[in-house]
Amino acid sequence: MKRTFKYKVKKINNETEYNCEQVLETCRQLWNIALEQRKIVLKQHKLLSLYDQQYQLKDLRAEFEQFKNVNFQVLNNVLNRLDKSFKKFFSDKKKGLVKKGKGFPHFKKYNDYNSFTLTVNGWKINNDILSITNVGELKLFLYKPIEGKIKTITIEKDKTDTWWVCFSCDEVPEKKKKKRNNFLYVKNKDKKTVGIDVGIKQFCVDNNNNYIENPKYYRKSQAKLSRLNKKLSRAKLYLFSIDRIQFLKNNYKLSSDKFELINSIKDKHINSKEFGSIFKEFSLVQQNIIRKVFNNPSKNYLKIKKMIAIKSLKIKNQREIFINTVANEYVEKFNQISVEDLKITNMVRKGSSNKKGLNKGINDSSWGLFFSKLAEKIKGTDKVLIKVDPKGTTIECSVCGEKVQKKLNERVHKCPRCHIVLDRDLNASNNIDKRGKIVNFNKKNKKIKKSNYIQLNLFSKVDIPPLQSNSW
Numbered sequence: 319m320k321r322t323f324k325y326k327v328k329k330i331n332n333e334t335e336y337n338c339e340q341v342l343e344t345c346r347q348l349w350n351i352a353l354e355q356r357k358i359v360l361k362q363h364k365l366l367s368l369y370d371q372q373y374q375l376k377d378l379r380a381e382f383e384q385f386k387n388v389n390f391q392v393l394n395n396v397l398n399r400l401d402k403s404f405k406k407f408f409s410d411k412k413k414g415l416v417k418k419g420k421g422f423p424h425f426k427k428y429n430d431y432n433s434f435t436l437t438v439n440g441w442k443i444n445n446d447i448l449s450i451t452n453v454g455e456l457k458l459f460l461y462k463p464i465e466g467k468i469k470t471i472t473i474e475k476d477k478t479d480t481w482w483v484c485f486s487c488d489e490v491p492e493k494k495k496k497k498r499n500n501f502l503y504v505k506n507k508d509k510k511t512v513g514i515d516v517g518i519k520q521f522c523v524d525n526n527n528n529y530i531e532n533p534k535y536y537r538k539s540q541a542k543l544s545r546l547n548k549k550l551s552r553a554k555l556y557l558f559s560i561d562r563i564q565f566l567k568n569n570y571k572l573s574s575d576k577f578e579l580i581n582s583i584k585d586k587h588i589n590s591k592e593f594g595s596i597f598k599e600f601s602l603v604q605q606n607i608i609r610k611v612f613n614n615p616s617k618n619y620l621k622i623k624k625m626i627a628i629k630s631l632k633i634k635n636q637r638e639i640f641i642n643t644v645a646n647e648y649v650e651k652f653n654q655i656s657v658e659d660l661k662i663t664n665m666v667r668k669g670s671s672n673k674k675g676l677n678k679g680i681n682d683s684s685w686g687l688f689f690s691k692l693a694e695k696i697k698g699t700d701k702v703l704i705k706v707d708p709k710g711t712t713i714e715c716s717v718c719g720e721k722v723q724k725k726l727n728e729r730v731h732k733c734p735r736c737h738i739v740l741d742r743d744l745n746a747s748n749n750i751d752k753r754g755k756i757v758n759f760n761k762k763n764k765k766i767k768k769s770n771y772i773q774l775n776l777f778s779k780v781d782i783p784p785l786q787s788n789s790w
């Protein structure tokens with residue numbers, strides 16, 4: 319069994335940190351060089367293979383000092399990553415998942431490349447000390463032992479400047495999961511199967527009467543993040559210093575009144591909103607030049623930005639823990655789980671209601687992760703995850719099938735035909751479960767030979783008189 323063990327770096331000295339950053343910078347340069355090469359070749363309607371590029375690595379290392387100093391596997395891994403992202407782009411494009419102008423691998427700016435990977439050699443681990451050749455020693459926070467055979471190690475720097483080390487291991491002995499007694503989120507179980515409707519109001523609702531809200535602490539940090547973002551938009555970003563104004567005067571021809579305007583705010587910090595109101599008379603090109611020349615964030619701006627990075631990371635972790643738990647509980651409790659087959663475009667449609675709540679933003683980004691966690695956890699068990707056609711799950715009556723149109727803010731399903739009154743999301747989850755059962759039934763039947771179909775007599779309760787030829 320494959321597993322990854324991730325540890326925080328407890329101690330790293332300045333020299334080692336500098337060396338790690340140098341490796342990252344070299345990787346970034348290689349990424350950009352290799353990407354450019356691929357782009358040039360692509361323009362000639364050809365494709366470069368991973369081998370082609372790996373083959374040239376030797377020459378590159380012979381010629382340039384900075385590449386020579388970095389472990390060969392690390393550089394090889396950069397080319398690997400680039401190749402993967404190219405392959406992903408083309409396969410997504412084939413499936414029609416690529417939005418115009420998006421998804422193509424892009425050049426990495428300074429500090430944009432944040433991890434490097436080593437394979438078999440160039441490192442050694444002794445208790446909690448990881449030593450890397452030509453880099454240095456990192457002391458890890460080894461809160462649990464590494465198991466199995468280490469295949470690769472990845473050193474990563476996150477946006478809060480914290481270092482992490484991931485050990486990807488193979489042949490990790492499988493552990494039997496303990497059955498849990500108390501479920502945090504999925505408490506009810508009336509049936510063996512479940513249909514889950516991901517929602518805007520709650521995280522999800524299922525037809526076993528589980529209404530799962532986003533946890534409070536999670537909403538709290540989300541609210542804090544949006545406050546920080548507002549603060550950031552007010553923080554000063556542009557510094558108008560005298561020498562830079564002089565630079566602008568010397569290099570770009572500005573009319574005297576426009577020059578006066580810039581001169582009037584010399585030695586001042588302004589934020590992007592103020593910038594917009596002061597420079598609305600300027601052309602967009604001029605505005606961009608000014609932005610570039612004066613972009614000099616205040617200490618406060620940088621401080622808030624760092625706080626945002628820390629908060630975002632916290633939210634990301636909280637979200638993952640929450641979704642992981644919910645997915646675990648569903649897989650543990652039910653044999654058949656049905657969800658809607660939401661493609662990215664559908665997801666946007668589903669989330670793009672008129673209601674712009676806090677929950678909307680949270681849930682938008684969570685559905686995809688939730689579904690993939692469910693799939694991941696169900697793999698290797700005898701249970702099934704079924705994705706059903708999402709069309710009309712909210713409209714259809716789950717009892718009689720009548721189509722009942724609803725507005726987005728109508729929370730109740732009232733059927734004029736069979737007079738059932740149900741919560742809107744509960745009705746939808748009933749439909750999802752129903753559709754899942756049909757899909758599963760059809761799937762199983764495909765496996766049964768055609769001659770066996772006759773055994774499935776659906777009308778066995780009705781007395782059918784035997785066919786007798788003489789009765790004609």
Ligand SMILES: [Zn+2]
Pocket residue numbers: 715716717718719720733734735736737738
């Ligand atoms: Zn009905």
